[in-house]
Amino acid sequence: MVVKCPICQVEVTWEGNLHRPFCSERCRLMDLGAWTAGRYRIPGQTLKKESDKDRSDEEEPS
Ligand SMILES: [Zn+2]
Numbered sequence: 397m398v399v400k401c402p403i404c405q406v407e408v409t410w411e412g413n414l415h416r417p418f419c420s421e422r423c424r425l426m427d428l429g430a431w432t433a434g435r436y437r438i439p440g441q442t443l444k445k446e447s448d449k450d451r452s453d454e455e456e457p458s
Pocket of ligand 1: 401402403404405406418419420423
């Protein structure tokens with residue numbers, strides 16, 4: 397049986413392939429890396445910088 401490597405699309409034989417469904421360990425690690433990157437991807441969040449120092453106009457009750 398011949399399958400295509402999902403990473404580099406090269407055709408590899410399924411039988412006796414240690415890295416199936418990938419063609420090599422390199423592609424296996426690449427897939428793992430992509431999966432990990434997707435899992436731990438942080439959604440874009442904007443850091444709001446609120447400065448409390450700029451309060452010179454604040455009225456101080458005496
Ligand atoms: Zn490959």
